Amino acid sequence: MMSKPNPEVLVRLTAACKDYGATLAAVRALDDLSLTIAKGEFVAIVGTSGSGKSTLLNVLGCLDDPSSGRYELAGIDPAKLDAAERAIVRNRLVGFVFQSFNLLPRSTALENCELPLLYRGVPPGERRARATRALESMGLARRVHHRPAQLSGGQQQRVAIARAIVTNPPLLLADEPTGNLDSRTSYEVLALLQALNRSLGITIVLVTHEQDVAACAKRIVTMRDGRVIEIGRAHV
Template identity: 55%
Template sequence: MIELKNITRIYSTGGAEVRALDGIDMTIENGEFVAVMGSSGSGKSTTMNILGCLDAPSSGSYLFEGLEVTSLSRSQKARLRRRYLGFVFQGFNLLSRTTALENVELPLVYRGLGKKERRNMAYAALDKVGLADRAMHTTTEMSGGQQQRVAIARAIVCNPFLLLADEPTGNLDSARSNEIMQLLTSLQAEHGITVVMVTHEPEMALWASRTIEFRDGKIIKEGH
């Protein structure tokens, strides 16, 4: 599904160059669950931003399902994000005082779908994460684990090929973290969604089928 070839990302700050990524190569197969690890500044978040078409490499090649992403225009990248990618964040990024159903419907509004179709798809996504019975509850009436489930439902409502999860358990206790990891692995195993997760927690990385570790803009270790 994904192939990164000799990817570099250089930022200019205060007249100095910072090499966030230094010629990385990475391949991710369809249906894999990959954990990306590394300390702050290692390059893992920059890699996730490039995979999510939120940032562009300074050089190198990014192939998504055989398509050269680096040659796409900004609007083409936006369409790729909407159609093929789902995003889950540490901070949930949900609309407060808004129901779970309305939060999950939001990506479908941007796709121009009608109200009935949006509602049916949003209910189906909430059912996948075990929250169909909480659809009409606001996010302020939910626990942190439930809010993250709503965020995951929102990420999968458009049936993405790739789910990018950035520290999805970072704001949760260990019990809720394990619930979220069980959910992500079931989405990968039962629905064939490819999952790439950034985490700094080794115990969370153990849920993945493969771990990629970054240091100083390079991949230093890969393992199953």
């Protein structure tokens, strides 16, 4: 299961293809894609709709396996794991943030944020303390007992980020995290992601349509038709 990886490499995708469906209706969503991401990087993935960005993120987050090629996350090949082992790897190594926040509507910010720790078997007192700290770090100290419907979009996304980082994952994956936010709120959320990257060294992979959002990253990977067509440095 474990190889001897370069300790600086967190994500290593090699010649990955991802095919959806069979025969005539088949779609090649990833096409011979290779990508290496070192610990501590902040990478933006850009590209037109349908270019394979979400598919790539799902592979990086061990939600899906490539149809061919190889993926290693921190030296672990998720394709070799059973469902339970895979869930543990995801819980330990990956935090996810989505465009639509994906919070449980009937649970408070605190309860939402505690969930990954509950799955991990952390006892209630410690769970509560860590979730509270994560929410505080997102500026939500006074909103812990609010439900999602009682929060603004930006606050809901900050709860989602708190939930994603409450386990201290080395890798944070964000799929259009500012897609439902106005521009001012978008910048607040991006500033928080940059702070997580700078101060905690969390590796961030952010999918976005918007060039100015991508400019917040240190590296920009441009996709087209399931391939990487350009890797560039952001000019900030």
